[in-house]
Amino acid sequence: xxxxxxxxxxxxxxxxxxxxxxxxxxxxxxxxxxxxxxxxxxxxxxxxxxxxxxxxxxxxxxxxxxxxxxxxxxxxxxxxxxxxxxxxxxxxxxxxxxxxxxxxxxxxxxxxxxxxxxxxxxxxxxxxxxxxxxxxxxxxxxxxxxxxxxxxxxxxxxxxxxxxxxxxxxxxxxxxxxxxxxxxxxxxxxxxxxxxxxxxxxxxxxxxxxxxxxxxxxxxxxxxxxxxxxxxxxxxxxxxxxxxxxxxxxxxxxxxxxxxxxxxxxxxxxxxxxxxxxxxxxxxxxxxxxxxxxxx
Numbered sequence: 001x002x003x004x005x006x007x008x009x010x011x012x013x014x015x016x017x018x019x020x021x022x023x024x025x026x027x028x029x030x031x032x033x034x035x036x037x038x039x040x041x042x043x044x045x046x047x048x049x050x051x052x053x054x055x056x057x058x059x060x061x062x063x064x065x066x067x068x069x070x071x072x073x074x075x076x077x078x079x080x081x082x083x084x085x086x087x088x089x090x091x092x093x094x095x096x097x098x099x100x101x102x103x104x105x106x107x108x109x110x111x112x113x114x115x116x117x118x119x120x121x122x123x124x125x126x127x128x129x130x131x132x133x134x135x136x137x138x139x140x141x142x143x144x145x146x147x148x149x150x151x152x153x154x155x156x157x158x159x160x161x162x163x164x165x166x167x168x169x170x171x172x173x174x175x176x177x178x179x180x181x182x183x184x185x186x187x188x189x190x191x192x193x194x195x196x197x198x199x200x201x202x203x204x205x206x207x208x209x210x211x212x213x214x215x216x217x218x219x220x221x222x223x224x225x226x227x228x229x230x231x232x233x234x235x236x237x238x239x240x241x242x243x244x245x246x247x248x249x250x251x252x253x254x255x256x257x258x259x260x261x262x263x264x265x266x267x268x269x270x271x272x273x274x275x276x277x278x279x280x281x282x283x284x285x286x287x288x289x290x291x292x293x294x295x296x
Contacts, residue, residue, distance in 0.1 A: 001183050002130045003161050005038030006215045008208035009046040011254050013263040020056050022063045024263035029067040035212035044077035046206045051268040061096040073099035081107040083122040090127040100130040104140040124158035131158045136165040146174040153180030163187040163204045172198040189244035193234040196222040206244045210256040235295050239285035
């Protein structure tokens with residue numbers, strides 16, 4: 001498989017001047033690798049890719065590829081409104097040595113099936129790297145049904161996986177039964193247990209930025225059919241996981257990184273820091289994860 005197991009969608013740290021903090025990013029990546037994650041996704045939604053310049057995106061990916069050094073696959077998010085812009089992102093990403101690409105349908109335009117296939121084909125064939133279709137209707141405005149995703153896998157050689165983030169766990173078995181030969185990855189953190197137990201081959205996750213050991217353990221329990229320990233572990237993770245499916249997921253995961261001693265820091269506008277009440281909610285979720293208080 002190209003994209004197996006736990007793939008943290010990593011944040012992009014910024015220094016006091018607001019520039020990309022490469023050293024902090026490298027420390028975060030090394031910590032994730034030490035925890036046993038199976039891959040890294042950079043320049044995605046959690047990585048604030050839309051707020052990064054082309055040069056910054058390249059520096060982020062160079063840093064990730066450098067630390068990973070071939071130990072695990074590195075995937076670059078290359079989503080944009082147009083094939084040309086995504087090809088530019090993808091070409092830059094390929095030059096850094098990434099192993100694959102992750103792509104939403106065209107942003108800001110709800111294309112029909114013919115237009116969506118043309119979009120993915122144009123980007124995929126221009127660069128040639130393995131491509132993960134990213135279905136996130138909240139982020140793109142377009143929901144890709146299982147039959148269309150399977151058709152993309154059948155018709156476009158480079159399309160090898162799908163990150164399913166519709167929020168509907170029924171999509172996982174639907175995708176598994178739709179054909180296309182795709183790897184199926186859970187894309188929403190608050191239904192990862194259901195998705196992995198339904199047969200998903202991996203999980204692209206923000207929670208793993210903060211709790212990588214727990215995410216790797218959950219994946220291994222599910223793969224081994226060990227449901228009781230999987231359920232107990234996921235019960236602890238779920239309050240944190242629920243922040244993933246909110247507009248402020250980046251703020252929550254960056255603040256959580258700070259709380260666990262890793263490099264989180266500030267986000268770029270229009271994202272603003274969490275309110276005191278939101279931060280209190282986050283700290284409560286982390287206490288549940290650490291088993292300091294029972295899950296509500």
